[in-house]
Amino acid sequence: MVEYKTSPLDAVFHALADPTRRAMLRTLCAQPLPVGELAAPFEISLAAVSKHIQVLERAGLIRRTVTGRTHLCELDAAPLHAGMEWIRHYEQFWQQRVDALEALLKTEDLSRSPRKPRRKP
Amino acid sequence: MVEYKTSPLDAVFHALADPTRRAMLRTLCAQPLPVGELAAPFEISLAAVSKHIQVLERAGLIRRTVTGRTHLCELDAAPLHAGMEWIRHYEQFWQQRVDALEALLKTEDLSRSPRKPRRKP
Numbered sequence: 162m163v164e165y166k167t168s169p170l171d172a173v174f175h176a177l178a179d180p181t182r183r184a185m186l187r188t189l190c191a192q193p194l195p196v197g198e199l200a201a202p203f204e205i206s207l208a209a210v211s212k213h214i215q216v217l218e219r220a221g222l223i224r225r226t227v228t229g230r231t232h233l234c235e236l237d238a239a240p241l242h243a244g245m246e247w248i249r250h251y252e253q254f255w256q257q258r259v260d261a262l263e264a265l266l267k268t269e270d271l272s273r274s275p276r277k278p279r280r281k282p
Numbered sequence: 283m284v285e286y287k288t289s290p291l292d293a294v295f296h297a298l299a300d301p302t303r304r305a306m307l308r309t310l311c312a313q314p315l316p317v318g319e320l321a322a323p324f325e326i327s328l329a330a331v332s333k334h335i336q337v338l339e340r341a342g343l344i345r346r347t348v349t350g351r352t353h354l355c356e357l358d359a360a361p362l363h364a365g366m367e368w369i370r371h372y373e374q375f376w377q378q379r380v381d382a383l384e385a386l387l388k389t390e391d392l393s394r395s396p397r398k399p400r401r402k403p
Contacts, residue, residue, distance in 0.1 A: 168301060170298075170299075170301075170304070171299050171300065171301060172299075174295045174296075174298040174299035175295075175296070175299035177291075177295040177365075177368070177369075178291075178292050178293075178295035178296035178299055179292065180289060180291075180292060183291070183368070186372070190371075190372075190375065236375060238372040238373075238375035238376040238379075239376045239379060241369050241372045241376060242373075242376050244298075244369055245366060245369045245370065245373070247298070247304070248298075248362050248365055248366045248369070249366065250311075251307070251311075251359040251362045252359075252363075252366070254311065254357060254359035255359040255360045255362060255363050258359075258360060
């Protein structure tokens with residue numbers, strides 16, 4: 162019997178499964194931002210923004226620093242490393258398909274190209 | 283106003299956010315399997331297994347071929363490529379942290395190492 166417990170990867174991939182959260186991470190690449198400025202481009206309630214930020218925090222992708230009434234959000238990309246390593250294992254499989262497709266196209270090209278005249282020995 | 287519509291990436295990352303689904307993909311790396319064999323190592327109901335497989339199918343990560351009563355599941359890793367490319371953009375940010383940490387450790391090592399006696403000119 163195999164047991165699979167939840168892992169940090171669950172939280173990371175769950176955080177990335179939403180376009181608003183991915184856009185928030187993109188925005189924070191440029192600089193840390195207060196919650197209000199981070200939320201500004203999205204036409205969603207502040208409650209929804211807050212929920213998205215909590216998901217990102219649980220995944221360790223955002224660090225929040227509270228100074229008075231300002232909540233500053235900062236990107237922490239480190240947990241993404243494990244996500245990339247997990248996916249990287251499958252690179253060989255999609256690469257195999259690309260290689261097979263290339264080989265097929267090459268074969269078709271060869272069969273369609275006009276034959277060169279043979280040189281006389 | 284920025285609009286973020288759902289994309290194939292949502293489905294891929296959502297599919298990866300569960301340890302059972304990740305384990306199923308790992309299993310299918312070796313060979314295509316009928317649903318029953320794919321489900322065997324997990325102590326969950328067949329209904330739950332079926333739901334997980336549907337999530338993987340929606341993300342394009344599993345292709346199902348039905349022959350009579352046998353549903354054969356096959357891995358399709360291609361959609362993971364986009365996921366890896368999305369994450370790769372952030373590599374520079376976690377790399378910056380690793381570089382900063384290495385620089386810090388190097389500085390500490392230097393300050394702790396005994397001074398070499400100066401050569402006489």
